[in-house]
Amino acid sequence: MRKSDAFVDPCDLLDPEEGAGAVSRLSARILLVEDDPIIAGAVRENLSFDGHCVDWVADARRAGTAFAETRYDLVILDLSLPDADGLDLLRRWRAAERATPVIAVTARGSIEDRIQGLDAGADDYLVKPFEMRELLARVRAILRRPGGVLGRLLSLGNLELDSVRRTLKVAGRRINIPRRELATLELLMRNAQRVVEREAAMRAAYSADEHVSSNVLEANLSRLRQRLETAGANVQIHTIRGLGYMLQGA
Amino acid sequence: MARPRSITGGLMARIAVVFALSPLIAIPVLLLIDDETPDLRIEQDMEEQADVLAPLLAPDAQGKIALPVAAIQAKPVLAQLRFAIYNGGSNTPVVRWPADLVLHNWDYHDSYDTFRASRFGPLRILFLSPGKSAGWVDWLEDELLTEFFPVLAIMLVLAMPLTVYSVRRSLAPMRRVAVEVASLEPGLGKAKLTEAGAPLELVPLISAINRGLERIETVFAAQRHFSAVVAHELRSPLAALSASLELQPVNGHSAEIRNKLRGMSKLIGQLLVHSELSSRRLKLDRIADLRKVVGEAVADETPEAVKRGVSLELNAPEKRVPLRGSAPAIATAVRNLIENAVRHSPKHGVVTITVGVEGPSIEVADMGSGIPPDQREAVFTPFWRGADSPGTGLGLAIVRQMVELHNARITIRDNLPVGTVFRIVFQPE
Numbered sequence: 001m002r003k004s005d006a007f008v009d010p011c012d013l014l015d016p017e018e019g020a021g022a023v024s025r026l027s028a029r030i031l032l033v034e035d036d037p038i039i040a041g042a043v044r045e046n047l048s049f050d051g052h053c054v055d056w057v058a059d060a061r062r063a064g065t066a067f068a069e070t071r072y073d074l075v076i077l078d079l080s081l082p083d084a085d086g087l088d089l090l091r092r093w094r095a096a097e098r099a100t101p102v103i104a105v106t107a108r109g110s111i112e113d114r115i116q117g118l119d120a121g122a123d124d125y126l127v128k129p130f131e132m133r134e135l136l137a138r139v140r141a142i143l144r145r146p147g148g149v150l151g152r153l154l155s156l157g158n159l160e161l162d163s164v165r166r167t168l169k170v171a172g173r174r175i176n177i178p179r180r181e182l183a184t185l186e187l188l189m190r191n192a193q194r195v196v197e198r199e200a201a202m203r204a205a206y207s208a209d210e211h212v213s214s215n216v217l218e219a220n221l222s223r224l225r226q227r228l229e230t231a232g233a234n235v236q237i238h239t240i241r242g243l244g245y246m247l248q249g250a
Numbered sequence: 251m252a253r254p255r256s257i258t259g260g261l262m263a264r265i266a267v268v269f270a271l272s273p274l275i276a277i278p279v280l281l282l283i284d285d286e287t288p289d290l291r292i293e294q295d296m297e298e299q300a301d302v303l304a305p306l307l308a309p310d311a312q313g314k315i316a317l318p319v320a321a322i323q324a325k326p327v328l329a330q331l332r333f334a335i336y337n338g339g340s341n342t343p344v345v346r347w348p349a350d351l352v353l354h355n356w357d358y359h360d361s362y363d364t365f366r367a368s369r370f371g372p373l374r375i376l377f378l379s380p381g382k383s384a385g386w387v388d389w390l391e392d393e394l395l396t397e398f399f400p401v402l403a404i405m406l407v408l409a410m411p412l413t414v415y416s417v418r419r420s421l422a423p424m425r426r427v428a429v430e431v432a433s434l435e436p437g438l439g440k441a442k443l444t445e446a447g448a449p450l451e452l453v454p455l456i457s458a459i460n461r462g463l464e465r466i467e468t469v470f471a472a473q474r475h476f477s478a479v480v481a482h483e484l485r486s487p488l489a490a491l492s493a494s495l496e497l498q499p500v501n502g503h504s505a506e507i508r509n510k511l512r513g514m515s516k517l518i519g520q521l522l523v524h525s526e527l528s529s530r531r532l533k534l535d536r537i538a539d540l541r542k543v544v545g546e547a548v549a550d551e552t553p554e555a556v557k558r559g560v561s562l563e564l565n566a567p568e569k570r571v572p573l574r575g576s577a578p579a580i581a582t583a584v585r586n587l588i589e590n591a592v593r594h595s596p597k598h599g600v601v602t603i604t605v606g607v608e609g610p611s612i613e614v615a616d617m618g619s620g621i622p623p624d625q626r627e628a629v630f631t632p633f634w635r636g637a638d639s640p641g642t643g644l645g646l647a648i649v650r651q652m653v654e655l656h657n658a659r660i661t662i663r664d665n666l667p668v669g670t671v672f673r674i675v676f677q678p679e
Contacts, residue, residue, distance in 0.1 A: 036490055128515075242563055
């Protein structure tokens, strides 16, 4: 946990008029809907340390108002609220065609609940009690999507990838990297700590009409590994044979 | 199992028996309602015989009435009678049959007089009682054979198809009920049979089934509600506890508490899955792709495996492996198997997950210390702890629940050179 006396609330740095999706920002505006003040406090503090601005509301009514008035980059929504079922709220938002990503949080979390949550339009689903690391990882994963707040500048360990300028820095030094390897790395970084299936990696690096065997992809990955290692990167690409790859930070 | 008895067949057999026995019932009834007394009937017979007899009488050489012996003997019914024929008002018979017939006074009590026109003018024919047996037999033959049996036969021919038709028709609502019952899924909240439109006789059965279903539904709902409340009531404070712990500086003590909290929330999660699978409210009639389900489970378990220095390997066919069942339940079970395998693997060990098209099947093979044959059944028991097993004690019990829900089979065998292979074979789709 990073703690600093000179902590500045990221919300103060955000221009209130500036909408979500502004590519240049590195901090996201997040709506937290959670009725337990202890959990809300912890989530808010952790997300703030991660550089995000968090608005906290404790019930569905205020959540609806806040959601209507402000363009959020992400909503963290507890499904059991004192005044309504969070799933209904979520369905209403989706019916109104608001595509803002939503992470549903619930203490229920049965096998079928999870499907219901995802069907209602949640982008991710987290069961209480969750670990803060887990929540932060999922928040980052969603914000790292193309078009997300963190979608342009991706970072993991000592890697920094600018997905618009198509550049890679390792420990601050610019590294030359072929186009295909960069595309593969970008996909892996957007999905850090999660398995990227072979087919997805294939699609990222090669166009649909290029018929390549899995050996070619494997060779591409092994050159990328070599390059990162030579450059002194502190990340690791794991191979899950038969399934895909996973990038892990230091 | 014995072949179930058919209502149609039973009814038809019973109707046939009733028809066969009906003459026995019919005879006394006919006797009762028939206005012909035995005497009258005999008289009727005599009348008939007189009609037969009169034309046979012919004059002899002297022009007198002669008895046509040959003609009478040719008719046994006539020959067995005793009679005398008188000419007009004469008191002396002109003809007797048999020829030696002697008329006593008492004979007249049982006699039947009748007059017939003949070429000799009106003749009086006196029959002495012929005894009753001949009349009975004749009557029975007459009534039953010529009148009763044909009607009976026609009714029987009409009754059989009518029986089949009416049984089929009146049991049709039963079939509708059967279709409804077959589509019931207890625990899914839609368990109720339609009472409207059912015939009167079926309503008690349907409402009894509905009352039973309601009670089952109540139990399911109570269990679901209980699980949901338990989940919420246990997890919420645990979440608050865990959240406030995250705000504390990390030291050995808080790491220990965090570890315990992690174990506890894992156990609560497994308990809920276990009770969810016991309540059988999963939707099992969907098509799942085993390749996709297992692939996702392997992906889910990869971070933990990597953390423990264990590699996962997936062997799966390129094509879909369709299967009827609950994808989330299968995924949960496969995750538990992989988690179990990873926990029992040495560092740098490999856990191999294989999806087989034939079966279809799943195999999870580890390089751990193996499970002795005499413990292979016990490992599926909830909270059974093998040699210092570090899990929640429910992971493999949940696997077995999923296997049973899907009518699948699970076996354990040794991996070569070391370790264990769990193999699940599903029903083919």
